Amino acid sequence: MSDQENFNLDEVISGDRKIEYVDKLELLREKVNSKGVLSSRSNKKELIEIVENLIDLMPVELRTARWLVREQDTYLNKAREEANEILSIAKVESDRLIADSYVLQEAVIEANALIKKAEDEAQAYRAQIEDEIDLKLTEVLNKFEQINNFIETEKKRLRQPRKIIEPE
Template identity: 35%
Template sequence: MTSPGAPGSSGPFEQHHIDADTLLRRVVEIISNAKSMPLSNSVIISKDEVLELLEDAVGRLPDELRQARWMLKEREEFLAKVEREADEILDAARIRAERMVQRTEIVREAHHVAGRTVEHARDEARRLRLEAEDYCDQKLAAFEIVLERTMKTVQAGREKLAATPLPSADAELGLAGMVAAGPGTDMGPGADDAFFDQDRT
């Protein structure tokens, strides 16, 4: 029979910082190594040693349970923290994706508006160019009409001038003499008629 104080034994008082699991394993070891009684399955063990180990283990169980509960709580808090961080990461990624989509839509809409603006400007420039061409064509046509009329008037004046006969030498001499005689000079009867008749010849 093994006594608690026997040499080579490891009593429960030798170590104070032993968990309940270690103490229970010691009990199992003591029972396994105990001497069997002849013709029986019973073994010879130290009752006091085994009871002391069991009582020590039972006394340590509340601490073990508290530590287990604390570890379980820490585990739950850690998992909750990890889950919160994962949710925050997912939310941030979702927000970034939405912003990227919004920026893409804004850029696409800006390109669309710019394209429509450029097309409208081209149409407006085309319309103004056509209006300017029509205006210039109308002005040139009106100027052409005025120029044609002016040319006709000039041509008619030239033709009339060409058809008017030049005064004769006698008429020119008579006119010169009348001018030399001065006012009041009597040029005889019919002198005025002779002077003005030169336009009718």
């Protein structure tokens, strides 16, 4: 490790020691703030030279970190785009499923209404048939009673002694 890289952070914070990189940045700020900074070609060359020196002074880790931050931003932007695309697809699918769900709910409600109506009609039809059967059974019973009465009457008549009529 070079002497430049091996410094005490407390010295930098207290201002006893400045980092060369920060010094170059302060110089660049002063140049940019001065009037007519880009008025001549030599000033432009000086600024470019300061920037190149700054880049050269940057530790490899800092340049790598800068590259990593750019890559991270690119990756995050791509991930955001993919996430937004996934969300939009999910929303479309969700809307479709909700619509299908409403259709299904309406179909279930309609089916239940039809089933209820069919059950009511079947119950009414059964009651009507039972009433008709009861009526027919009553008629049959009446006929049996009539036949039974007729048979009883005829039995009694047959059991009575015959009256013999004498000739005159």
